[in-house]
Amino acid sequence: MERQGASLCWLWKWWRPVPGFCSIRYCLAVLLHACNFVIMAQRICLSLTMVAMVNITDPQDLTNTSTKTELDYVKNPVYNWSPDIQGIIFSSIFYGAVAVQLPVGYLSGIYSIKKMVGFALFFSSVLSLFIPPAAQTGKTLIIVCRVAQGMAQGTVTAAQHGMWIKWAPPLERGRLTSICLSGFLLAPFIVMLVSGFICDLLGWPMVFYIFGACGCVLCLIWFVLVYDDPKDHPCISISEKEYIISSLAQQASSSRQSLPIKAMLKSLPLWAIFLSGSAFIWTNTLLVTYTPTFISTKLHVDIKKNGLLSGLPYLFACICGLLAGHMSDYFLYRNIFNLLTIRKLFTILGILSPVIFSMCLLYLSFNFYSTIIFLTLANATTSFCLAGPLINALDIAPRYYGFLKAVTSVIGMIGALISSTVTGLILNQDPEFSWHKIFFLMAGINVTSIIFYLIFAKAEIQEWATEKQNTRL
Numbered sequence: 472m473e474r475q476g477a478s479l480c481w482l483w484k485w486w487r488p489v490p491g492f493c494s495i496r497y498c499l500a501v502l503l504h505a506c507n508f509v510i511m512a513q514r515i516c517l518s519l520t521m522v523a524m525v526n527i528t529d530p531q532d533l534t535n536t537s538t539k540t541e542l543d544y545v546k547n548p549v550y551n552w553s554p555d556i557q558g559i560i561f562s563s564i565f566y567g568a569v570a571v572q573l574p575v576g577y578l579s580g581i582y583s584i585k586k587m588v589g590f591a592l593f594f595s596s597v598l599s600l601f602i603p604p605a606a607q608t609g610k611t612l613i614i615v616c617r618v619a620q621g622m623a624q625g626t627v628t629a630a631q632h633g634m635w636i637k638w639a640p641p642l643e644r645g646r647l648t649s650i651c652l653s654g655f656l657l658a659p660f661i662v663m664l665v666s667g668f669i670c671d672l673l674g675w676p677m678v679f680y681i682f683g684a685c686g687c688v689l690c691l692i693w694f695v696l697v698y699d700d701p702k703d704h705p706c707i708s709i710s711e712k713e714y715i716i717s718s719l720a721q722q723a724s725s726s727r728q729s730l731p732i733k734a735m736l737k738s739l740p741l742w743a744i745f746l747s748g749s750a751f752i753w754t755n756t757l758l759v760t761y762t763p764t765f766i767s768t769k770l771h772v773d774i775k776k777n778g779l780l781s782g783l784p785y786l787f788a789c790i791c792g793l794l795a796g797h798m799s800d801y802f803l804y805r806n807i808f809n810l811l812t813i814r815k816l817f818t819i820l821g822i823l824s825p826v827i828f829s830m831c832l833l834y835l836s837f838n839f840y841s842t843i844i845f846l847t848l849a850n851a852t853t854s855f856c857l858a859g860p861l862i863n864a865l866d867i868a869p870r871y872y873g874f875l876k877a878v879t880s881v882i883g884m885i886g887a888l889i890s891s892t893v894t895g896l897i898l899n900q901d902p903e904f905s906w907h908k909i910f911f912l913m914a915g916i917n918v919t920s921i922i923f924y925l926i927f928a929k930a931e932i933q934e935w936a937t938e939k940q941n942t943r944l
Contacts, residue, residue, distance in 0.1 A: 558895015576877020
């Protein structure tokens, strides 16, 4: 078997004369897409199952009779959790994710990213299998499980970015990262699409068992196929290896050195990335987490239709994300815009568009179809950020990309944690005008961040990120 495997790898090396979409680096992007898909599915499936898990999701204590009569209570245990408790359960996963971001972001430059991502994915998948019995025990234990799962998922999201320091040619960064990160966008669509049917046919616990099992299987594939460095991959073609290495030759060395913390804190372009990234995470978390609740309270549909309608926006979000990555690389390759203009363009599209469509959702959605259209557009347009602030750190400081992405995630996840909790409190305390307050708060955060980004954003490597810089931690 070993000889056959070596022969196949040797044939692959010489069969691929020109690097392209059927290359190892794109296979890596697809695998990371799958990893992101699985952890996002494990994270947000609770958003829809919560409709079946509790007997009241409407702050006005209006029960959804069509749902209650169709659900089998043996397959679907029901708990008496108020909206504020639901908000805490939703947000608990971010407590764990926030705690590990900075350590993992720093350690990803020292230890094997392959092992960090693989073991964290396995841990998250196992915890997903424990969610149903934890819920049966009580709300405290499910919160503990979600916090631990957040730590595992935070490790996956923080560590994976370091892969692209060695694997992504500059002219392909938009495409590779959009393929990778679009897993976060596709997952809500599939989860919302199938979870309603799974809840109705098999019971809501099966949702967690299925996605947990998928994660365990993906771990095996990950450990077999992924390598940290293109130089070490046994199946990479000679031409692809030379292409990647030569394209990254002008990039600052990624060798480990002390973090220039003081210079980072004084860097306004870096703060522009942090603020816009935080606005994206706040908006995305709000829309992903509470779309099923919004549909349930405003449109009063059963859980199967809720799943279909909640998943629709994320299909378009995935398409927009992939489109953004390809368009940004195309603009750069054809010299249509410079890199800074490209980053600002997609940041505007990704942060300002959801605000516009959310306002339309409040004031121009007069019927069922207009509500779904505006909700879909508000969700989908957030993914344009994949070619904006979410990749901008790789432009200005490739040496510290993993750490900077971790810092961005920490700031953003703190916002996401606050977003989930505050939204739950608002829904509980002010049922009549709750969604107006929620969307106006989001609009204020997004507009502030986009103004700061347009003024201070940069796209060239900063002085503190060059090899000659030697500032100590």
